[in-house]
Amino acid sequence: MIVMIKGNVGYPITLDPTVWIFDDRKVELEKAFTEPEEQETFTSNFQKPPVNRSISKMEGEAYLKNSYVIPLHDFLNNAEPKADAAEVEFIKSNGENEKIALEDAKNGYLLFSLEGKPLREDGPVHFYYKDGSNQDNPIKYIKEIHIH
Numbered sequence: 001m002i003v004m005i006k007g008n009v010g011y012p013i014t015l016d017p018t019v020w021i022f023d024d025r026k027v028e029l030e031k032a033f034t035e036p037e038e039q040e041t042f043t044s045n046f047q048k049p050p051v052n053r054s055i056s057k058m059e060g061e062a063y064l065k066n067s068y069v070i071p072l073h074d075f076l077n078n079a080e081p082k083a084d085a086a087e088v089e090f091i092k093s094n095g096e097n098e099k100i101a102l103e104d105a106k107n108g109y110l111l112f113s114l115e116g117k118p119l120r121e122d123g124p125v126h127f128y129y130k131d132g133s134n135q136d137n138p139i140k141y142i143k144e145i146h147i148h
Contacts, residue, residue, distance in 0.1 A: 010080030033132030
């Protein structure tokens, strides 16, 4: 259930989507595309990693039934794409890899929890464009993110 970011980067990164449920950067899927101003401000102003804190019983119950995405922006920036990097290729477990512009990837979201459950069958993550244009048809089966 891990996803690698590698390729034309300064630092290859290993992501573990199973721990993102406790990450303060996560966004409910239903809100990710309906509150663009709030999400944009949040993503651009987030400067430090999430703080470990205990969760309330109510939060825990919500985690078990809601669907969540996390902005891909921070992870890509932490990998430090090289100056000539322009494209992201999603390496998929079904063999049907897909390429998109690096800037589109930086502005997108990774779905990691669907109705409180990890994406075991067609995951571990799905990619959504920031504008929600592929909301009905996200990029699925992503096992690696390769920067070109």
